[in-house]
Each structure stands twice: as structure tokens, then as C-alpha cells.
Amino acid sequence: MLVESFSPQTRTNNKLQITTDFVVVGGGLAGVCAAIAAARNGSKVVLIQDRPVLGGNASSEVRVWALGATSHMGNNNRWSREGGIIDEIMLENLKVNKDGNPIIFDAVLLDKVAAEPNIQLLLNTAVYLVNKSAERKIGSVVAFCSQNSTEYTVSAPLFCDATGDGLVAFNAGASFRIGAESRDEFGEQLAPVQASDQLLGHTLFFYSKKLDHPVKYIAPKFAYTHQQISAIPRSKNIQGSDSGVKFWWVEYGGIHNTITQTEEIKWELWKIVYGIWDYIKNSGKFEDVENLTLEWIGTVPGKRESRRFNGEYMLKQQDIVEQTQFADAVSYGGWAIDIHPSEGIYSDKPACSQFHSKGVYQIPYRCFISKDIDNLFFAGRNISASHMAYGSSRVMITCAHGGQAVGTAAALCKQNSISPKSMLNPEYMHSLQQQLNMFGHGIPNVPLAQQTNLAKQARISASSELELKQLLPSGEYIPLTQGCAQLMPFNQGMAPVMKLKVKAQTETQLKVALRVSVKAENYTPEIDLKTIELNLVAGEQTITLDFSSVEIAAQYGFVTFYPNAAIELAISEQRVTGFMPVFNKMHKAVSNTGKQTMPVESGIESFEFWTPERRPKGQNLALQFEPAFKLHPLSHITNGYLRPWKQSNTWAASFNDKHPQVKFCWPEPVNINQITLFFDTDSDHALETVLMLHPESEMPYCVQNYRIKQADGTTLLEVVGNYQTVNKHTLAQAIQVDELVFEFDQPSDLVPASLFQIEIH
Ligand SMILES: Cc1cc2nc3c(=O)[nH]c(=O)nc-3n(C[C@H](O)[C@H](O)[C@H](O)COP(=O)(O)OP(=O)(O)OC[C@H]3O[C@@H](n4cnc5c(N)ncnc54)[C@H](O)[C@@H]3O)c2cc1C
Numbered sequence: 001m002l003v004e005s006f007s008p009q010t011r012t013n014n015k016l017q018i019t020t021d022f023v024v025v026g027g028g029l030a031g032v033c034a035a036i037a038a039a040r041n042g043s044k045v046v047l048i049q050d051r052p053v054l055g056g057n058a059s060s061e062v063r064v065w066a067l068g069a070t071s072h073m074g075n076n077n078r079w080s081r082e083g084g085i086i087d088e089i090m091l092e093n094l095k096v097n098k099d100g101n102p103i104i105f106d107a108v109l110l111d112k113v114a115a116e117p118n119i120q121l122l123l124n125t126a127v128y129l130v131n132k133s134a135e136r137k138i139g140s141v142v143a144f145c146s147q148n149s150t151e152y153t154v155s156a157p158l159f160c161d162a163t164g165d166g167l168v169a170f171n172a173g174a175s176f177r178i179g180a181e182s183r184d185e186f187g188e189q190l191a192p193v194q195a196s197d198q199l200l201g202h203t204l205f206f207y208s209k210k211l212d213h214p215v216k217y218i219a220p221k222f223a224y225t226h227q228q229i230s231a232i233p234r235s236k237n238i239q240g241s242d243s244g245v246k247f248w249w250v251e252y253g254g255i256h257n258t259i260t261q262t263e264e265i266k267w268e269l270w271k272i273v274y275g276i277w278d279y280i281k282n283s284g285k286f287e288d289v290e291n292l293t294l295e296w297i298g299t300v301p302g303k304r305e306s307r308r309f310n311g312e313y314m315l316k317q318q319d320i321v322e323q324t325q326f327a328d329a330v331s332y333g334g335w336a337i338d339i340h341p342s343e344g345i346y347s348d349k350p351a352c353s354q355f356h357s358k359g360v361y362q363i364p365y366r367c368f369i370s371k372d373i374d375n376l377f378f379a380g381r382n383i384s385a386s387h388m389a390y391g392s393s394r395v396m397i398t399c400a401h402g403g404q405a406v407g408t409a410a411a412l413c414k415q416n417s418i419s420p421k422s423m424l425n426p427e428y429m430h431s432l433q434q435q436l437n438m439f440g441h442g443i444p445n446v447p448l449a450q451q452t453n454l455a456k457q458a459r460i461s462a463s464s465e466l467e468l469k470q471l472l473p474s475g476e477y478i479p480l481t482q483g484c485a486q487l488m489p490f491n492q493g494m495a496p497v498m499k500l501k502v503k504a505q506t507e508t509q510l511k512v513a514l515r516v517s518v519k520a521e522n523y524t525p526e527i528d529l530k531t532i533e534l535n536l537v538a539g540e541q542t543i544t545l546d547f548s549s550v551e552i553a554a555q556y557g558f559v560t561f562y563p564n565a566a567i568e569l570a571i572s573e574q575r576v577t578g579f580m581p582v583f584n585k586m587h588k589a590v591s592n593t594g595k596q597t598m599p600v601e602s603g604i605e606s607f608e609f610w611t612p613e614r615r616p617k618g619q620n621l622a623l624q625f626e627p628a629f630k631l632h633p634l635s636h637i638t639n640g641y642l643r644p645w646k647q648s649n650t651w652a653a654s655f656n657d658k659h660p661q662v663k664f665c666w667p668e669p670v671n672i673n674q675i676t677l678f679f680d681t682d683s684d685h686a687l688e689t690v691l692m693l694h695p696e697s698e699m700p701y702c703v704q705n706y707r708i709k710q711a712d713g714t715t716l717l718e719v720v721g722n723y724q725t726v727n728k729h730t731l732a733q734a735i736q737v738d739e740l741v742f743e744f745d746q747p748s749d750l751v752p753a754s755l756f757q758i759e760i761h
Contacts, residue, residue, distance in 0.1 A: 028056025030380030031162030037407025068397025069334025074587030189603030224275030254342030311384025447640030483584030578648030
């Protein structure tokens, strides 16, 4: 038993000193990915998170669905889901949590961090102080955990501020901005004429649940009344059946200080959301709400905007719209520039305005390093971006992807004993980009180019290579009530003749065009290479689309069928990498009305949206090709591209090769200790973390079972049940081989076995 007598002096709390290689403050998705990346690249990391679980706004405490460049699959960013660690996390979440339970997503993140021996995780621990070791250098951060009454002083040569509000950078004295830049400052045509201090606000959500009996609801006294709720201009958006992030428009605080007044903002939001729930339950205006009960209500407001710190470069509107190419590109984004009125829910303007670009844009390394503090990185919404560019870069999967770049850079800084700024040296930058891509990061226009890949020195052969004569018709048809296009890659040269079965209700005309993007890497149909008009008779018939006079570059093309409600097109259930049907349709959630029409002076481009359907829909058109198409050659598996980009970039076996093999033969024996395979996990498919139900727990294109065999037939490695993009195998000890055979099981009868890349080291 411990009995302590009175102390005339104040007592001090338990104190711990920790020294490490890299400190990440803030355990949102950006901080989590920064910590894991550094740890996997050999750095000792302390990850400090002030709340009980990880994930920040994506955690079960807030429940925003994590999104990025895929933009709910509602714009023209095809195959844009971010690669690397966040991809691994999202695929893991899909495997265990396809119905989007936020509690399970918490566990996925905790599991990933707990699996890293190099990470020391301090939960419930808030950093509140920074000690500098020099004018431009942080020496340590001081944090307190109220659960174990312990004060931590954590010292390291490198720090990352992933706190959202930028507490570390602020305390360290780094220069920053709050508000919106004027139009003139960076020539951003969408920006306000005058600089302003207005911001995006906070939001609180609630979840409801249907019971098998009526549930009464009595609101707390602080909740707003029905009259007050119905007076809010956006109250017309309220749906009794909606939950969570569907109420993203319950936004407040953008006209206040979103850091120091957060508690006041939260109280206002509580008054609103408890008031909304009371309005739903008791106003009599909503049907079928008797059995609904309030399951959860947020206590931590989701923050959108506060400080943005000055880096060595500031991302701006033009970089997003013009898709600027940067030599130091380490990440990318693709969410629209998404700006909200700062009065939030009390504004009578639309709750958000989203301005899309024609494709994804690069984010340079310089946005992630402090201009002022030599050993400080930023990750998350506080990176160096103008208010306009932040409107896009702030979404969580984009934040997470940048976080991986930061963590990897920190580890390389340690390995080379250099500062974050020195990483800008082209040699170091190349190794950072390559290291990122080895984890499947997928920086646009930056292929994997490992000189040490032994696969490139081998003679490679395969048991088969997909030759596409036809996507087999399933017998089903889709009505041509909206514009429909088969998106597919083309080889450089003359396009093939295509045939398709169609049904017409009456005699009618069908208009079909072969269209491409101006930039070969985009998926925005802008140029009509050839238009064909066909007279159809009533009934079923096979049409011929003769595009053989069209010379096309190696890029994606749209075989575009203009709407005609009297016509139906034959579809196929077969799925092949690089092939997908897209539709000229609206997607309200991302302000897509089928076409973005913007005045030239906005600096935003006008173009059509052609977007896919989510599975189980989204079947390809059952096209026949003459001559047969070879779009998935074996040469792709060493070309360095890890996702569809200008070409399919996969090798695919033929549909009837159930266990295809790829063989590597070296003229002289080689020593290998690491084999990495990059599979197709459908990077087009958005994997929202909450509310959205996903139709499957593994991606249908992904090879699940494979074996790697040596020349004598012995199995070196066998994998069963894979669902991840990147499969990295490090051998216990190096072996010498002159032949390796990779044998894959076809994922299903409808999908051929395929693979982007094999790296052998
Ligand atoms: C209502 C709403 C809707 C949104 N819609 C979307 C959407 O649909 N999809 C999307 O992806 N994004 C969306 N966003 C934007 C996105 O959620 C944020 O921009 C994003 O969370 C930023 O990520 P982050 O890692 O920088 O910050 P956060 O997710 O906020 O993570 C920062 C973490 O740092 C921790 N922290 C802060 N201070 C300290 C400290 N002193 N010590 C230790 N830890 C600290 C915090 O607790 C937090 O966990 C939305 C935001 C809101 C609020």
C-alpha cells in the first residue's frame, strides 16, 4: 500500500524522455501513412495522436468517408485510386469491412500501425509544446497523456506535423496562412478579388438506426427548435433516412477562428444536429421515422480548414487545372477544387462548388517541407497549398498519399544523413520516387525504373498472351438512354474494325464516334477522330464500326455511342484490365451535371464527364475486334507502369489459360533475395470507408493464388488468397537461380490472370 503525506510543493507528473529518428504528430490518415512509410524504410518512429484511435476525420469519432482522386467515380479520373500504403489499408478495409462500419476501420488502422515494430504509438497523447534546438530547428516536442498522467519529451532529428491545425509548425515559428489568397497573388482566376480570412467550417454527424418498435425522442434543452431548424436555408436537404457524412452540409464556423473557437463552434453544431434529429423525429414532416433511434452523435467536430504552411513551393489552381509536371512529383490529387461558403449552414448559397480538372495532377515534394524550419515536414491538409488548391488537396486519401512520401523521405534523409531540403537534389529525388513506386505509390508519369531489376535481364516467356477477338456477349443488353462509350486502350497505329450486336425498337439512326483526350494520359473525350452514322432496321442486328482508316496514338479511346432510347447494346460479363464502359451521366455528389461549363475567365476548363457504373453494374460492351487486339503483351511486366496509363500496362493470359505461367531465364545464374509482384486491384474503384456498401471484398481482377517455382520444379513460394496490389517477398537468404517460373490461377472464368509488374532483386 502506498500512503503519501501532504506535500507543500506541487507534485510533478510522471515524465518520460524518448529519442527516436522521426516524430509524427497527428494520427489522421496522413500521419498514419507517414509513420508506416518511415518505419518500413528502417526509421524508428514515434507517432503521437491526441485521441483514443487513429484516422482523424476518418475515425469512428468523426466518420467522414475517406476519398481522393477517384472522386466517388464521378469525374474523369480513371484508375486514379492512390497506391502504396493507403491502397493497402483500403484493400484491407474492403476485405474485412465492405459494408463500411467505422469501428472496424479504426481497428484496421490500429492493426496496421501495431504491426510495425519500428513504430511507438502514443495514443491519447497531445503535443502542446515545441522545443527548438536552433532558430530553424526543432529539438523535441512535449506531449501529455491524460490517461496515464505522463508527460513525454520526444527528441528526434526529423519531425512531421500531421495535426491538421499545424500545432507543431505553429509553435516552431513556421510561416503560415489562414484564409483565401487574392486573385492577383498567384494569378488564380477562381480566387476572390480581395484576400479574405474566411474558411471552410466544421461539421458534426449523427447515425440513426431502425428498431423493431417505435422509439420516442426527447431533445436536450439546448437543441434548436423545429422553427429554428426549418428557418435554416439548407433544411430542405434533410432526409429522415440519411446518416453520417450525408449531412456533410451541416457546416459551421468558417467565419470564426477554426482553431481557438472550436469548442464554441462544436456547441453550435450540437444545437443544430440535436435539433435536426428532433425535427426528423417529432416535426411530423418525415415518414417512416417512428422506429428510428439515435445510435451515435459526434463529439469531435470534423475540421476542414485552418492553417496552411509555407513550403518550398505553394500548389495553386493552375497546377491542378493545367496538370503541371514537376521534377519533384511525389504524390498526386484528383478531387475537385471544392470550396464552401464560410457562413456554412446559415448561407443561402449552394453548400459547395466543385471545379474539376480533366485528370489527376501531381503534387511536388516541395509542398511537404517547411520553408522556415529545416527539419520539419508537413502532411495532410496543412501542406503548402493556396486556399484554392487546398480545396482539392485536403481530402484524406490525397493527404495519406502525401504522408507516405513524407515518411519515405524522412527515412531516406536518415539513411543519407541529409536534410529534407537536400532531398531536392535530383539523385536523391529519383531514389525517393523509385522507393515510393516500389511500394506501389503510382506517381503519375513517373514509372518504376529500378536499374537493379533482374527481371529486365532475363528472357521472359509466357504460356499465353491475351489476344482480344471479342468480349463475349452475355445475352444481356443495355438501353442507350444516355451516352455510352467503351473506354479501352489502343496501340499506336490504325484502329481496328469493331462489330457489336444491337437491338432497335424501330428503324432508326445510330451515331458512333471514336474519341480521345488531347493529353494522352487523360480520360476526357475531346477530339472526335471519326464519326460513323448507321441506319438500323427494327430488331436485332450486328453493326460494323469501321475505324480502320483512323490513325491513333498509344492512348485510351472512347468508342462513343450517342443516346438513342430506341436502341440497346449487347454487353459482356468478361472484364479485362483497361476496359470499362463509361456514361455521359450526372453525379450530384461531386457537382457533375454531365458537363462542366465554366467561363474562360474562371481558369477552369469546360468539358464533358464520362464516368463508370459501380459493380455489379458496369459491364463492357460485347465488341468484336478485327484484327484481334493485343493490348496486354508480356513486355508490359517490366515497363515500370503500375496501373493503366496510356496503355493497359498489364500482361494478361488468355481466358482459357486457367493456370498461366510466366518464365524468366537468365543466361548466367543470378542471386536473388526479393521478389515483388504488382497485381491489378482495380484502381478505378473508389473505396469509401463508411456508409457506402461495396459489392465485393476482393477486387475481381486480382490474382489470388500463385506459385513461384525453380528450374527443378520445387516451389519457392506459394500464396493463397491474395487480395493486395503489392506482394513483396523477402527471402530468408539469397538464392542463386537461372530460371524462375511464376504460375497464376485465373481469378475467375470472367477475368483472365493478369499482372502489372514483376521486380526481382
Ligand atoms: C464534414 C467534412 C466532410 C469532408 N468530406 C471529405 C470527404 O468526403 N472525403 C475526404 O477524404 N475528406 C473530406 N473532408 C476533408 C478531410 O476530412 C480533412 O481535410 C482531412 O481529415 C485532413 O487530414 P489530416 O490528416 O490533415 O487531418 P485529420 O484527419 O484532422 O487528422 C489530424 C489528427 O491529428 C490529431 N492531432 C491534432 N492536434 C494534435 C496534437 N497537438 N497532438 C497529437 N495529435 C493531434 C487529431 O486528433 C487528428 O486525429 C471533409 C472534412 C469534413 C470536416
